[in-house]
Amino acid sequence: MSDYIVRATAADNQIRAFAATTRDLVEYARSAHNTSPVATAALGRLMTAGAMMGSMMKGDNDLLTLQINCSGPIKGLTVTADAKANVKGYVYHPEVMLPPSDKGKLDVGKALDLGILKVIKDMGLKEPYVGQTELVSGEIAEDITYYFASSEQVPSSVALGVLMNKDNTVKRAGGFIIQLMPFAEEEVIDKLEKKISEIVSITELLDRDMTPEMILEHVLGDFGLDILDTVPTQFYCNCSKERVEKAIISIGKSELQDIIKDDKPIEVNCHFCNTNYEFTIDELQEIMEKSK
Numbered sequence: 001m002s003d004y005i006v007r008a009t010a011a012d013n014q015i016r017a018f019a020a021t022t023r024d025l026v027e028y029a030r031s032a033h034n035t036s037p038v039a040t041a042a043l044g045r046l047m048t049a050g051a052m053m054g055s056m057m058k059g060d061n062d063l064l065t066l067q068i069n070c071s072g073p074i075k076g077l078t079v080t081a082d083a084k085a086n087v088k089g090y091v092y093h094p095e096v097m098l099p100p101s102d103k104g105k106l107d108v109g110k111a112l113d114l115g116i117l118k119v120i121k122d123m124g125l126k127e128p129y130v131g132q133t134e135l136v137s138g139e140i141a142e143d144i145t146y147y148f149a150s151s152e153q154v155p156s157s158v159a160l161g162v163l164m165n166k167d168n169t170v171k172r173a174g175g176f177i178i179q180l181m182p183f184a185e186e187e188v189i190d191k192l193e194k195k196i197s198e199i200v201s202i203t204e205l206l207d208r209d210m211t212p213e214m215i216l217e218h219v220l221g222d223f224g225l226d227i228l229d230t231v232p233t234q235f236y237c238n239c240s241k242e243r244v245e246k247a248i249i250s251i252g253k254s255e256l257q258d259i260i261k262d263d264k265p266i267e268v269n270c271h272f273c274n275t276n277y278e279f280t281i282d283e284l285q286e287i288m289e290k291s292k
Contacts, residue, residue: 010223019212025235044162054081070115086236112138161203172206237273
């Protein structure tokens with residue numbers, strides 16, 4: 001199993017925890033979208049969060065969407081994940097290049113700047129759940145921590161990291177989400193806060209070749225860590241020529257007729273995986289016939 005998520009509890013179920021290694025799926029996204037290093041870091045962090053948050057969902061058909069719209073040069077990102085931790089995503093401006101931050105790190109905060117994080121959970125009900133919060137730093141981990149606290153009233157610690165090689169491929173990616181349950185005792189809360197404040201950066205832990213299990217042991221080993229299971233996670237896009245065909249039908253007959261009149265094949269791009277689907281004039285005419 002290359003990329004995976006570990007789910008665990010600690011302190012007699014007063015703490016629940018998730019940790020993930022996501023290097024392969026982030027590298028796949030980087031390659032598919034040809035993202036700059038700072039765009040790779042931003043997308044990688046959001047996809048890692050999406051994979052872990054997707055794995056928290058209960059129903060097999062539940063879907064999670066994380067959407068950021070922002071004033072920085074990246075302009076926004078969209079990530080979707082399902083309950084099996086299949087995840088996909090894209091950056092609105094994958095080419096953005098920025099100088100490193102004051103700490104010599106990829107400046108994701110400046111790439112995003114001010115904006116809104118929207119969390120949409122489609123759980124098969126009439127209306128999806130939508131939670132919305134302002135970005136507090138644009139660094140994504142802090143923004144998701146703030147979302148959990150303000151929209152779901154769950155005190156959480158979120159760490160997300162992407163480390164790049166010199167050739168701009170992804171060296172390491174991963175993170176954790178640690179949450180306190182409503183019945184957590186003050187002593188456990190204080191001890192956990194102290195422990196989390198002592199942790200070095202998540203990228204440093206990943207760069208030490210620490211697995212998700214080792215990271216959770218490092219953070220929660222003193223709390224009686226109980227690892228429940230591991231869940232594989234991957235970049236997965238469910239687009240297909242048939243699905244794109246349905247999208248073409250939905251644009252309406254008059255627009256489709258105009259496209260056919262141009263007498264040129266068209267190419268339709270999937271935002272999530274950057275796959276192009278070509279439709280010849282004959283295929284477009286067939287689609288026209290089907291839509292009647």
